[in-house]
Amino acid sequence: MSAIKSSYIRPLDIHKGRIDLSHGGGGRAMAQLIEELFFAAFANEYLAQGNDGAVLQIPSGAGRMVMTTDAHVVSPLFFPGGDIGCLSVHGTVNDLAVMGARPLWLAASFILEEGFPLADLQRIVASMASAARDAGVIIVTGDTKVVERGKGDGVFITTTGVGVVADGILLSGDRARPGDTILLSGTIGDHGMAIMSKRENLTFDAQIESDTAALHGLVADMLASGADIHVMRDPTRGGLATSLNEIARQSGVGMLLDEACIPLRPVVEAACEFLGFDPLYIANEGKLVAICAPGDAERLLAVMHTNPLGHESAIIGTIHSDPQHFVQMKTRFGGYRNVDWLSGEQLPRIC
Amino acid sequence: MKYVDEFRDGSLAQGIARAIARAADTGRSYSFMEFCGGHTHAISRYGVADFLPPNVRMVHGPGCPVCVLPIGRIDLAIKLALEQGVILCSYGDPLRVPASNGLSLLKAKARGGDVRMVYSASDVLSIARNNPEREVVFFAIGFETTTPPTAMLIKQGTAEELSNLSVLCNHVLTPSAITHILQSPEVREYGTLPLDGFIGPSHVSTVIGSRPYEHFAEEYRKPVVISGFEPLDVMQSILMLIRQVNEGRAEVENEFSRAVTREGNRKAQALVAELFELRRTFEWRGLGEVPYSALKIRQEYAGFDAERRFDLHYVPVADNRACDCGAILRGVRKPVECKLFGTVCTPENPMGSCMVSSEGACAAHYTYGRFKDAEVVAA
Numbered sequence: 001m002s003a004i005k006s007s008y009i010r011p012l013d014i015h016k017g018r019i020d021l022s023h024g025g026g027g028r029a030m031a032q033l034i035e036e037l038f039f040a041a042f043a044n045e046y047l048a049q050g051n052d053g054a055v056l057q058i059p060s061g062a063g064r065m066v067m068t069t070d071a072h073v074v075s076p077l078f079f080p081g082g083d084i085g086c087l088s089v090h091g092t093v094n095d096l097a098v099m100g101a102r103p104l105w106l107a108a109s110f111i112l113e114e115g116f117p118l119a120d121l122q123r124i125v126a127s128m129a130s131a132a133r134d135a136g137v138i139i140v141t142g143d144t145k146v147v148e149r150g151k152g153d154g155v156f157i158t159t160t161g162v163g164v165v166a167d168g169i170l171l172s173g174d175r176a177r178p179g180d181t182i183l184l185s186g187t188i189g190d191h192g193m194a195i196m197s198k199r200e201n202l203t204f205d206a207q208i209e210s211d212t213a214a215l216h217g218l219v220a221d222m223l224a225s226g227a228d229i230h231v232m233r234d235p236t237r238g239g240l241a242t243s244l245n246e247i248a249r250q251s252g253v254g255m256l257l258d259e260a261c262i263p264l265r266p267v268v269e270a271a272c273e274f275l276g277f278d279p280l281y282i283a284n285e286g287k288l289v290a291i292c293a294p295g296d297a298e299r300l301l302a303v304m305h306t307n308p309l310g311h312e313s314a315i316i317g318t319i320h321s322d323p324q325h326f327v328q329m330k331t332r333f334g335g336y337r338n339v340d341w342l343s344g345e346q347l348p349r350i351c
Numbered sequence: 352m353k354y355v356d357e358f359r360d361g362s363l364a365q366g367i368a369r370a371i372a373r374a375a376d377t378g379r380s381y382s383f384m385e386f387c388g389g390h391t392h393a394i395s396r397y398g399v400a401d402f403l404p405p406n407v408r409m410v411h412g413p414g415c416p417v418c419v420l421p422i423g424r425i426d427l428a429i430k431l432a433l434e435q436g437v438i439l440c441s442y443g444d445p446l447r448v449p450a451s452n453g454l455s456l457l458k459a460k461a462r463g464g465d466v467r468m469v470y471s472a473s474d475v476l477s478i479a480r481n482n483p484e485r486e487v488v489f490f491a492i493g494f495e496t497t498t499p500p501t502a503m504l505i506k507q508g509t510a511e512e513l514s515n516l517s518v519l520c521n522h523v524l525t526p527s528a529i530t531h532i533l534q535s536p537e538v539r540e541y542g543t544l545p546l547d548g549f550i551g552p553s554h555v556s557t558v559i560g561s562r563p564y565e566h567f568a569e570e571y572r573k574p575v576v577i578s579g580f581e582p583l584d585v586m587q588s589i590l591m592l593i594r595q596v597n598e599g600r601a602e603v604e605n606e607f608s609r610a611v612t613r614e615g616n617r618k619a620q621a622l623v624a625e626l627f628e629l630r631r632t633f634e635w636r637g638l639g640e641v642p643y644s645a646l647k648i649r650q651e652y653a654g655f656d657a658e659r660r661f662d663l664h665y666v667p668v669a670d671n672r673a674c675d676c677g678a679i680l681r682g683v684r685k686p687v688e689c690k691l692f693g694t695v696c697t698p699e700n701p702m703g704s705c706m707v708s709s710e711g712a713c714a715a716h717y718t719y720g721r722f723k724d725a726e727v728v729a730a
Contacts, residue, residue: 200470260361266352269352270352273352273355275470276443324722326721326722328722330398331361331396331397331398332359332361333359333360333361333364333397333398333399333582334361334364334365334398334401334402335364335397335398335399335400335401335402335582336398336401336722336723337395337396337397337398337719337720338718338719338720338721338722340698340717340718340719340721343697343698343699343718
């Protein structure tokens with residue numbers, strides 16, 4: 001009779017358990033965490049193989065591939081409208097989408113801080129899994145590291161994405177031309193102010209929710225419209241102002257915006273006013289800017305309006321030639337101003 | 352947004368612009384100084400200058416609390432954070448101001464200093480309560496608007512016997528700065544700075560009232576219109592100033608009557624008087640030493656005075672010699688006339704005070720109005 005008993009590992013105590021250094025040590029505890037938490041949530045054939053990497057079959061006729069990566073260090077981890085989990089999927093999916101790509105695969109790296117509750121980790125991972133399912137992407141490989149208490153901020157997640165672009169689609173920040181029209185897919189500043197109000201414990205009558213969302217569906221609709229789109233970008237950190245300045249510099253053009261046309265929720269506007277922020281510089285996680293040939297703008301706008309993520313889309317300005325690459329704006333008041341690069345971090349004003 | 356949009360209404364602006372154009376005498380020019388950085392910011396951000404006829408010129412004044420804060424005072428705060436290991440609490444906008452040795456409060460934070468941004472002086476109270484074993488210092492800056500909250504902090508700290516709390520006081524006074532400008536040689540003797548009147552402070556006046564300006568209006572024959580910070584307020588105030596000039600009046604008028612009274616907030620004034628006394632002199636960045644222009648904590652509350660508590664000694668630090676901030680703050684020169692503007696001096700790397708905060712004359716012009724310096728190229 002054999003003396004070897006069938007192996008038994010006590011399941012992870014998701015309810016009360018916490019991350020400790022052994023979860024990053026490469027031993028049984030790590031294997032258990034990966035299997036019971038990550039694999040369980042992300043379940044797919046690539047992960048099931050248990051290899052160090054995923055072997056991927058490029059869809060036939062896929063044309064070119066797009067690859068991007070994005071690190072997520074948001075604090076607080078859970079905020080109105082989302083959490084770091086879904087954000088880490090949306091961020092990378094959107095970076096692929098605005099290049100005109102169909103997002104296919106993601107890799108996810110987790111840096112966990114010692115002492116982090118497993119229950120929170122499971123919530124985050126479930127949120128990632130759900131966001132990935134909705135976006136039609138598969139998390140095919142990943143990595144987990146644990147850092148000592150005090151050396152992380154709970155969880156950092158880096159996601160790397162791969163997508164494919166059909167032939168004939170060429171979106172790039174250097175393709176804006178004088179005369180082109182600038183479109184925006186909805187209200188600005190929702191994500192940044194949702195985070196800010198949670199972080200600073202500010203409560204307003206109406207809660208501000210993050211706009212975090214995967215934009216690939218909206219992008220697909222826009223591309224299918226046949227409109228001659230030159231540039232797309234998702235204005236995340238640094239806000240709309242930063243994305244537009246980047247494009248103006250890349251394309252070597254100037255822009256003229258009409259502030260009255262830029263969608264902005266009253267509650268976000270009020271929160272910005274209260275804290276002394278300019279919503280043009282506040283982060284978005286579910287919006288895109290598109291620059292297209294002038295004759296196609298109205299048609300493209302109509303298509304964007306039919307998508308739930310673009311129903312508040314608006315034409316916000318035009319491209320013109322300007323050797324200084326200034327982004328100018330006609331204010332709602334009627335005067336004109338520069339919309340400059342942000343200098344440093346946006347800090348609340350005293351007066 | 353209710354109570355805000357009404358004061359940013361573009362069609363009303365057109366109406367006031369027409370009234371200004373009608374009122375302004377084409378045979379003369381008008382120069383008005385807006386004292387406050389808040390007005391400078393509003394004028395630049397909303398493009399108010401675009402509504403004014405060419406013979407009405409706005410001169411930016413020194414009322415940006417961050418801009419006039421001398422480097423040496425920030426050095427003291429950095430020293431506290433890095434050498435004394437205190438929790439240094441500050442409002443947001445002083446954090447980025449460059450100080451000596453390539454440092455700023457933000458950079459001091461990156462070097463391990465415990466620098467924390469607060470939204471109000473009362474945040475400092477909770478930090479002091481929650482860290483009884485640490486020294487907590489509030490880097491108090493600003494004009495009369497931010498002084499009463501600092502006074503409340505000390506008052507509350509006394510009541511709660513918070514022995515770990517102190518204040519590095521840099522509060523400055525608006526009337527002394529206006530007097531200083533009016534007495535500057537450019538205004539008094541050379542006539543190089545034609546100043547026809549002042550847009551009076553908005554928030555400051557809610558505290559001190561409109562009475563303190565009556566002296567300037569009378570003594571220096573300069574009209575003052577106290578104005579709200581919204582763009583329509585500013586335009587209405589410009590119209591009121593033009594009318595005063597045309598009629599040869601030099602009075603204090605109050606456009607911001609929804610918040611400012613002649614007497615101001617007496618409770619706040621009493622509180623400030625109880626906690627603070629005048630400094631004999633204080634250095635302003637750009638203006639130099641200005642007599643009786645700042646406050647220090649009274650002897651009775653010496654325990655809360657970080658300067659006494661940590662035996663701090665102020666060392667003045669000179670600005671770059673090519674920097675024209677002094678002249679710009681006195682309204683003698685425009686930002687673009689400074690050699691450094693937009694070349695070595697930018698908001699990322701400010702050489703002088705006016706480029707430091709978004710309310711500073713140079714930063715406001717750089718950020719919001721720079722495109723107007725370039726030739727307009729048609730699309």
